[in-house]
Amino acid sequence: MSSSTNIEINHIHDHVFLGSAHEENAKRTLWVVALTVVMMVGEITAGYITGSMALLADGFHMATHAGALGIAAAAYGYAKRHASSNRYSFGTGKVGDLGGFASALILGMVSLVIGVESVMRLLQPTEVQFGTATLIAIVGLIVNIVSALLLGHGHSHDHDHGHHGDNNLKSAYVHVIADALTSVLAIAALLAGRYLGWVWLDPVMGIVGAIVIARWAWSLMGVTSAVLLDQTDEHVAEEIRELVEKPGDATITDLHVWRVGPEAHAAIVSVLGEATANAEIIRERLKPVHEVSHLTVEFRPV
Numbered sequence: 001m002s003s004s005t006n007i008e009i010n011h012i013h014d015h016v017f018l019g020s021a022h023e024e025n026a027k028r029t030l031w032v033v034a035l036t037v038v039m040m041v042g043e044i045t046a047g048y049i050t051g052s053m054a055l056l057a058d059g060f061h062m063a064t065h066a067g068a069l070g071i072a073a074a075a076y077g078y079a080k081r082h083a084s085s086n087r088y089s090f091g092t093g094k095v096g097d098l099g100g101f102a103s104a105l106i107l108g109m110v111s112l113v114i115g116v117e118s119v120m121r122l123l124q125p126t127e128v129q130f131g132t133a134t135l136i137a138i139v140g141l142i143v144n145i146v147s148a149l150l151l152g153h154g155h156s157h158d159h160d161h162g163h164h165g166d167n168n169l170k171s172a173y174v175h176v177i178a179d180a181l182t183s184v185l186a187i188a189a190l191l192a193g194r195y196l197g198w199v200w201l202d203p204v205m206g207i208v209g210a211i212v213i214a215r216w217a218w219s220l221m222g223v224t225s226a227v228l229l230d231q232t233d234e235h236v237a238e239e240i241r242e243l244v245e246k247p248g249d250a251t252i253t254d255l256h257v258w259r260v261g262p263e264a265h266a267a268i269v270s271v272l273g274e275a276t277a278n279a280e281i282i283r284e285r286l287k288p289v290h291e292v293s294h295l296t297v298e299f300r301p302v
Contacts, residue, residue: 029073029172032147036066036176039143046136062140062179064110068103072172075099090294093261094227096169101224103171107178108217111210114182118206125203130194137186144180151176174220178213185209230258236265236291243285244269250277253300257292264293271299 040062075095151173185205192198237257244252254270267289271282279299286295 028150029069029076029169031150032172032176033066033069033073035143035147036062036069036179039140040066043136043140046132064106064113068106068175069172071099071102071106072096072169090260090266093264094259096262097224097227100171101221101228103175104217104220104224107171107175107220108214110178111213111217114206114213115210118203118210120203121206122200122203125199130190134187134190134194137183137190141180141183141187144176144183147176148173148180171220171224174216178209178216181212182206182209227259230256233257233259233265233291236267236289239289240267240269240286240292243288244271244282246277249274250282254298260294265291266294266296267292268296269298271297272302273299274302 043062075098078092078095080092151169185208186202189198189202189205192201237255240255240257241252244250250271250273252269253272254268256266256268258266260266267286269282269286271277271279273282277299279297282297282299283295286292286297
């Protein structure tokens, strides 16, 4: 059997595939964790002082978000510390996706808890201190808006530069947006309950919020699980096929394209070709594919 494999060995390259805004996003996430924890403590304290179960429930709800945001912050730290470790064949660029998936699971559980509690309160209405609860909800909304602005800058930076996005940052951003949504719905329901007597609107808004948050969580789980399972990026794969395959010259026999970081893909391209082609020629053809940061080319002559 005649076969030939050309491997590029003229330089040693690393496997650090962290996003270009890794440090900045990590700092933003830590600030949001701090704000969330402060707000959580304030709501739980106010709940005990006023005897408001609504505030206590929202305080513990904030605690779950603080935990999820803490996971996001920890993921940034872990990815940076082990970025050059030989334990990880393709670096730690996907640690953020793992953190994002874990956060999405927590977000899904939060939506379930909110939904169940809202249904129970719809069936068994409880007394609500509308004035105090509204004030705390407004403060919570302000904290969420500040947090969203902190994270939103980095989130929009990815899209503006055409990146696939930092799913760890995206998960943190979705958490604070979900909190902001529940605050807006709570304020609307509390005002309606106080001035219109629509006590039933509070749990109804809770159910609506739970459904919206569950959809966000499901969407985020889909995006992050695709990365964790090395789903083929069809756009990049198709571009590689168009650049490599030439009639009577080269044919791709095996192709693997997967994401290894927020802004990086890896590709393994196996090519069967005529004498007019070789591994170096294939590499030259693939230089325009800027998404690929780690390329392995196997070339076999016909």
